[in-house]
Amino acid sequence: MNKRSAMKNTLVQVCLVLIFLSAIQESSAQDDSQSIPITIDNELNEKIFDGRWTHVTEWKNSSLEYMRGESTQVTLRISHLEDFIYVLVDAVHDTTPGEQKDHAMVCFDSKVDNRTKPDTNNFCFISKLGSEKGVTLHWSEESQSFEMTESHSELIVVGGISDENDRYSKVPHASYEFKIPLELFGRYDRYGFFASSYDHSKIEISTWTVGVQVSTEAEIPDRLSWGFIHSPDKSLPEYELPISIFLISILLTFFITTKLAKRINYRI
Numbered sequence: 001m002n003k004r005s006a007m008k009n010t011l012v013q014v015c016l017v018l019i020f021l022s023a024i025q026e027s028s029a030q031d032d033s034q035s036i037p038i039t040i041d042n043e044l045n046e047k048i049f050d051g052r053w054t055h056v057t058e059w060k061n062s063s064l065e066y067m068r069g070e071s072t073q074v075t076l077r078i079s080h081l082e083d084f085i086y087v088l089v090d091a092v093h094d095t096t097p098g099e100q101k102d103h104a105m106v107c108f109d110s111k112v113d114n115r116t117k118p119d120t121n122n123f124c125f126i127s128k129l130g131s132e133k134g135v136t137l138h139w140s141e142e143s144q145s146f147e148m149t150e151s152h153s154e155l156i157v158v159g160g161i162s163d164e165n166d167r168y169s170k171v172p173h174a175s176y177e178f179k180i181p182l183e184l185f186g187r188y189d190r191y192g193f194f195a196s197s198y199d200h201s202k203i204e205i206s207t208w209t210v211g212v213q214v215s216t217e218a219e220i221p222d223r224l225s226w227g228f229i230h231s232p233d234k235s236l237p238e239y240e241l242p243i244s245i246f247l248i249s250i251l252l253t254f255f256i257t258t259k260l261a262k263r264i265n266y267r268i
């Protein structure tokens with residue numbers, strides 16, 4: 001094999017790997033169409049759990065998504081650090097805060113390979129406005145429904161009213177903060193996720209994923225209509241890692257074998 005053919009072979013091999021890589025990326029992008037990337041927030045220790053955006057940088061490093069209803073838009077901020085996931089539900093449109101009536105709910109499923117029905121890895125947390133005591137709902141296989149259960153000792157759920165420090169509106173409105181221990185449902189690369197917010201005075205429900213039909217304010221919709229959250233910064237176990245290792249191995253193998261082939265040819 002002369003030097004020109006060796007180069008040609010290497011070029012073909014690299015092209016094949018790039019095509020393979022693009023196909024995987026494409027497939028991953030399609031899969032993530034209903035998935036919120038959450039990033040690590042090293043400033044979480046600065047958080048004050050009072051049910052509002054307390055100071056300028058409090059939720060700055062969290063991911064941004066919107067929950068929506070027929071005429072509502074609710075800001076959803078999510079981040080994580082160490083053994084907790086953090087969520088802010090900022091109901092800017094709900095300027096009629098009603099204590100114990102308005103509320104927000106976030107749901108997690110750590111077993112995402114079975115989306116057809118809930119299982120014991122499914123938890124929902126409800127924050128009521130004006131309350132510093134969250135409600136934990138856990139799927140029961142026995143009753144085939146979500147049941148209220150004792151909250152984890154490190155769970156923090158606070159529903160409050162915003163002030164002038166809110167990032168989106170100076171008009172006082174309902175907002176909710178959650179600190180959720182991963183110990184409850186495990187540390188994984190991605191979770192099934194659903195969130196809703198209820199404005200009692202207007203009888204409006206906002207949801208993520210958007211467009212989910214829920215008929216009552218505390219309804220947890222069918223598991224199939226939930227989306228996902230995932231970590232793109234490898235701070236939680238990262239599902240692309242095995243694929244990345246596989247691809248790097250292929251590239252290294254091509255590189256080494258090509259080099260070896262060249263050396264053998266030169267010696268011959």
Ligand SMILES: [Ca+2]
Nearest residue numbers: 048050052054
């Ligand atoms: Ca706060």
Ligand SMILES: [Ca+2]
Nearest residue numbers: 096097200201
């Ligand atoms: Ca309200």
